[in-house]
Amino acid sequence: MQTQILPELLATPAGQRVDAILRKCVHCGFCTATCPTYQLLGDELDGPRGRIYQIKEVFEGLPADRSVQRHLDRCLTCRSCETTCPSGVDYGELIDIGREQVESSVPRPFGERLLRRLLGSLLPYPSRHGWLFRSASTLRGLLPTGLRQKAPRIRPLGNFPNPSSDGSAGRVLLLEGCVQSTLSPNTNAAAAAVLQALGYEVLREPSPGCCGAVNQHLSQTEQARRWVRGNLERWQALDRQQGIDFIVSSASGCGVMLKDYPRILQQMPAVPDEQKSLVERIRDLSELLDAETLRRRQPDFRAPELRIAWHAPCTLTHGQRLVDRLRAQLEALGFRLSVPRDAHLCCGSAGTYSLLQPELSKQLRDDKLDALNAEAPDLIITANVGCEHHLGSASELPVRHWIELVAEGLPR
Ligand code: SF4
Ligand code: SF4
Numbered sequence: 163m164q165t166q167i168l169p170e171l172l173a174t175p176a177g178q179r180v181d182a183i184l185r186k187c188v189h190c191g192f193c194t195a196t197c198p199t200y201q202l203l204g205d206e207l208d209g210p211r212g213r214i215y216q217i218k219e220v221f222e223g224l225p226a227d228r229s230v231q232r233h234l235d236r237c238l239t240c241r242s243c244e245t246t247c248p249s250g251v252d253y254g255e256l257i258d259i260g261r262e263q264v265e266s267s268v269p270r271p272f273g274e275r276l277l278r279r280l281l282g283s284l285l286p287y288p289s290r291h292g293w294l295f296r297s298a299s300t301l302r303g304l305l306p307t308g309l310r311q312k313a314p315r316i317r318p319l320g321n322f323p324n325p326s327s328d329g330s331a332g333r334v335l336l337l338e339g340c341v342q343s344t345l346s347p348n349t350n351a352a353a354a355a356v357l358q359a360l361g362y363e364v365l366r367e368p369s370p371g372c373c374g375a376v377n378q379h380l381s382q383t384e385q386a387r388r389w390v391r392g393n394l395e396r397w398q399a400l401d402r403q404q405g406i407d408f409i410v411s412s413a414s415g416c417g418v419m420l421k422d423y424p425r426i427l428q429q430m431p432a433v434p435d436e437q438k439s440l441v442e443r444i445r446d447l448s449e450l451l452d453a454e455t456l457r458r459r460q461p462d463f464r465a466p467e468l469r470i471a472w473h474a475p476c477t478l479t480h481g482q483r484l485v486d487r488l489r490a491q492l493e494a495l496g497f498r499l500s501v502p503r504d505a506h507l508c509c510g511s512a513g514t515y516s517l518l519q520p521e522l523s524k525q526l527r528d529d530k531l532d533a534l535n536a537e538a539p540d541l542i543i544t545a546n547v548g549c550e551h552h553l554g555s556a557s558e559l560p561v562r563h564w565i566e567l568v569a570e571g572l573p574r
Pocket of ligand 2: 208244
């Protein structure tokens with residue numbers, strides 16, 4: 163695609179990236195076929211090609227307006243389009259830059275500003291939102307139907323085994339996550355048990371924080387960078403004290419943000435090289451699951467005798483491209499998984515999307531649950547806390563993180 167980016171924007175690193183990304187796009191439109199918002203709304207401007215075109219126009223000097231902002235807001239950042247694109251267009255990066263540019267020039271109505279600020283200053287801090295989620299979960303049964311669906315269902319900490327570990331596989335810093343540590347603390351407990359069973363020594367964070375994804379999704383770039391900087395400083399201190407081989411997240415939504423740190427760090431020149439090098443040790447939990455090792459170390463491991471519907475989060479499928487690996491490892495452990503039709507489509511959770519775009523989000527959730535329930539499974543598993551609670555808000559069946567089932571199969 164030919165571009166004519168404004169010279170003052172082309173002089174910036176962001177403008178140069180936009181130019182390079184746009185030039186890769188050949189405008190073929192293959193991506194629209196796999197875009198959930200285009201499928202629901204049937205409007206070219208609510209598909210990837212249309213959004214790319216709108217960002218191009220903004221960088222070429224056409225003033226952005228509320229209409230452009232709305233079309234960019236409706237994007238789930240699921241990156242299904244990126245997987246489909248034959249030209250390797252880095253859509254996820256482009257939409258991030260495009261949103262930031264539009265945000266700086268188009269004021270939002272007061273209510274939207276307030277909601278976004280509230281979400282950005284509440285969700286990344288377990289100490290600020292933990293009490294709210296816990297109260298809503300406890301009082302769930304007493305709430306009217308509409309509110310009940312929105313209230314989280316926090317499961318009690320699982321009774322997972324505590325296998326001894328010689329640490330021969332390495333030392334892992336397990337990131338507990340901001341929302342995950344309050345909504346699904348059982349996921350972190352299960353992850354620690356399985357990592358130990360695989361031979362890792364597990365370090366828990368002294369106080370869980372955020373990877374920066376919440377603020378990043380809300381185009382609150384400075385706050386997101388503060389999280390990145392703070393995390394690198396904390397990890398560096400731990401690494402100096404104890405030595406860390408891997409930095410692991412069990413929520414694929416956090417994982418995709420963490421894997422994006424190298425790109426973000428390019429915009430943060432003051433970060434020392436020692437901190438920058440830490441990002442090479444970031445792994446998604448699924449990357450450390452090795453069925454052969456687990457079977458060898460835990461010969462009495464028992465796979466669940468259940469029919470399991472597998473919901474692959476976009477952040478694992480498109481963002482990290484790890485979905486086939488994880489499914490293969492789970493099947494090698496004896497899991498019986500069914501994959502729903504249109505598995506590549508987002509469930510509508512997408513970070514804060516379910517709160518900011520409730521109508522579209524609900525439609526996607528209901529379609530996803532229909533697909534997941536088609537083969538009458540006993541339960542649904544996934545790999546991200548957001549999908550787990552979003553699907554769980556309307557599901558008759560339990561929705562759980564895959565690691566909990568692996569942990570329950572370990573010998574007691
Ligand atoms: S598939 Fe890729 S090259 Fe084709 S329109 Fe979409 S982003 Fe552009
Ligand atoms: S990221 Fe997802 S919702 Fe956004 S344009 Fe791409 S496919 Fe569509």
